[in-house]
Amino acid sequence: MLKKTPLNAAHRAMGAKMVDFGGWDMPVNYGSQIDEHHQVRNDVGMFDVCHMRVVDAKGDGVRAFLRYLLANNADKITIPGKALYSAMLRPNGGVIDDLIIYFMSEQWFRIVVNAGTADKDIAWMKEQAATHAPSLTITSRDDLAMVAIQGPNARAKVWQVLPQTKAATEKLVNFQAADCGEYFVARTGYTGEDGFEVMLPKEKVEEFWYALNKAGVPPIGLGARDTLRLEAGMNLYGQDMDESVGPLESGLGWTVDLKSERDFIGKAALLANPPSKQLVGLVLLDRGVLRGHQKVFTAQGEGEITSGSFSPTLERSIALARVPNSVKIGDTVQVEIRDKKLNAQVVKYPFARNGKGLI
Amino acid sequence: MSNPADLKYTESHEWVRTEADGSITIGITQHAQELLGDMVFVETPAVGRKVKAKEEVAVVESVKAAADVYAPVSGEVTAVNSELDSAPEAINADPYGAWMFKMKPDNAADVAALLDATAYQAVVDSEAH
Numbered sequence A: 001m002l003k004k005t006p007l008n009a010a011h012r013a014m015g016a017k018m019v020d021f022g023g024w025d026m027p028v029n030y031g032s033q034i035d036e037h038h039q040v041r042n043d044v045g046m047f048d049v050c051h052m053r054v055v056d057a058k059g060d061g062v063r064a065f066l067r068y069l070l071a072n073n074a075d076k077i078t079i080p081g082k083a084l085y086s087a088m089l090r091p092n093g094g095v096i097d098d099l100i101i102y103f104m105s106e107q108w109f110r111i112v113v114n115a116g117t118a119d120k121d122i123a124w125m126k127e128q129a130a131t132h133a134p135s136l137t138i139t140s141r142d143d144l145a146m147v148a149i150q151g152p153n154a155r156a157k158v159w160q161v162l163p164q165t166k167a168a169t170e171k172l173v174n175f176q177a178a179d180c181g182e183y184f185v186a187r188t189g190y191t192g193e194d195g196f197e198v199m200l201p202k203e204k205v206e207e208f209w210y211a212l213n214k215a216g217v218p219p220i221g222l223g224a225r226d227t228l229r230l231e232a233g234m235n236l237y238g239q240d241m242d243e244s245v246g247p248l249e250s251g252l253g254w255t256v257d258l259k260s261e262r263d264f265i266g267k268a269a270l271l272a273n274p275p276s277k278q279l280v281g282l283v284l285l286d287r288g289v290l291r292g293h294q295k296v297f298t299a300q301g302e303g304e305i306t307s308g309s310f311s312p313t314l315e316r317s318i319a320l321a322r323v324p325n326s327v328k329i330g331d332t333v334q335v336e337i338r339d340k341k342l343n344a345q346v347v348k349y350p351f352a353r354n355g356k357g358l359i
Numbered sequence B: 001m002s003n004p005a006d007l008k009y010t011e012s013h014e015w016v017r018t019e020a021d022g023s024i025t026i027g028i029t030q031h032a033q034e035l036l037g038d039m040v041f042v043e044t045p046a047v048g049r050k051v052k053a054k055e056e057v058a059v060v061e062s063v064k065a066a067a068d069v070y071a072p073v074s075g076e077v078t079a080v081n082s083e084l085d086s087a088p089e090a091i092n093a094d095p096y097g098a099w100m101f102k103m104k105p106d107n108a109a110d111v112a113a114l115l116d117a118t119a120y121q122a123v124v125d126s127e128a129h
Helices: A008-013 A033-042 A062-069 A118-132 A154-161 A163-169 A202-214 A222-231 A267-272 B030-036 B108-112 B117-127
Strands: A017-021 A024-029 A045-048 A053-058 A083-089 A095-105 A108-113 A137-140 A144-150 A177-180 A183-186 A195-201 A277-284 A295-298 A301-311 A316-324 A332-337 A340-347 B014-018 B024-028 B039-043 B056-062 B066-070 B075-080 B101-105
Touching: A008 A024, A008 A202, A024 A033, A024 A222, A033 A045, A033 A222, A045 A202, A045 A222, A053 A062, A053 A118, A062 A108, A062 A118, A083 A118, A095 A118, A108 A118, A118 A137, A144 A154, A144 A202, A154 A163, A154 A195, A154 A202, A163 A177, A163 A183, A195 A202, A222 A301, A222 A316, A277 A301, A277 A332, A295 A316, B101 B108
Parallel strands: none
Antiparallel strands: A017 A024, A045 A144, A053 A108, A053 A137, A083 A095, A095 A108, A144 A195, A177 A183, A183 A195, A277 A316, A277 A340, A295 A301, A295 A332, A301 A316, A332 A340, B014 B024, B024 B101, B039 B056, B056 B066, B075 B101
8 A cells, every 4th residue: 555645636636647656656747757847947846745754853962962873963053944964874884864954953953854764764863862862852743744846936936825934934045944833944955946845734735735836836746856856966865875885985975074073873984994986977978868777887897877867957868876986077988778888978966956957 | 549440559569550562660659658758769770670579679768767669570670760869759749650660571460460459458458457
């Protein structure tokens, strides 16, 4: 039996094509995935992200706990509402999940985790808290729903529908949130465009969804969400990273602070095992489409595509690939697609952001 | 869109039209293009290639996935639609107009034995359950 978000009926009413997405019955598109992609880059669209999980960590010493739990340093966020992107690691350095934490007060950090990993994440957090911070409460906020509104016109549309949140949210910088009572509004997203992610009570989400739609915000499926995030160079858990690889080989080196004195779960393993691979961008030079798990042949050895697709913005195929460390930007490599080896160029990602191609 | 009654079909979602000269024209069905979504790349076979029934002869790639296209019968590839190189989305817009390749069948009876529109619809319906 597939799990359903509170917007399931709305998706069907709006003509979505539904698919099994990690055990959730979710919309892959409402017509054309490419049109939906351009809609977000050029204007605005909304995504049902209710399958993601909101977790509240509350109590004395929550910051110190997160400083130990996460690879990125929770001390970087001191202004209420500021968000931080981090990996959560196993002691052996494998990535349990990537997540966003919001600093709300010294008694309260809000954490948003991926859908497929939510249960294991929460179990891990509770297990660690039991040992290191027994007075903390870790609460899965199953009462909350979440909608992402993304695109250059996203914020204006949210203010049109929720005018009561405007005053508190118009000064938010990127990666900052405001708690507006029933609506928790964060200037974050997963598309490389400006926008908000709004958390709200589950029973209000359908009304919010239809109100946004009436204001001219079309629904966008998971298909376009994937091409948007790939163009934006954002990693996807389960494809570009998982428990079998470390964050330094998953393009997350920028989020891992190994220089400070701070100890965190997985740090010793990362220091003991310097990475031999890196995550790079690829642009296909020949005709075809790059896909996950295709082999990459370089002068320095083999690699593998972790995420690949057609880029609607660049109108060519792009990918993230894990390749030997010594591969350089600008190198030409070969990708095995079915029985052929096609040429691809190693590029620095992101591939597109804020409506524009960057390659 | 219903499946045109004057065409033949395969269980692997190709449509087949018999031309006046006995050659056949092949494309993928409405149902197949709907499943795949936005087409971004089509790889057609070499003209002159001899193929067996059910052999992989072409590839269609949508944003979402790659799918093989199979020879409906044994024979020789006689033409390919090179317009799809620059406009693969024609398959989404008009699946029964955007043909992929033509063949000279080894045996006309093989074509007659393919599914008719009603039998093909039954295949589509059974996949939906």
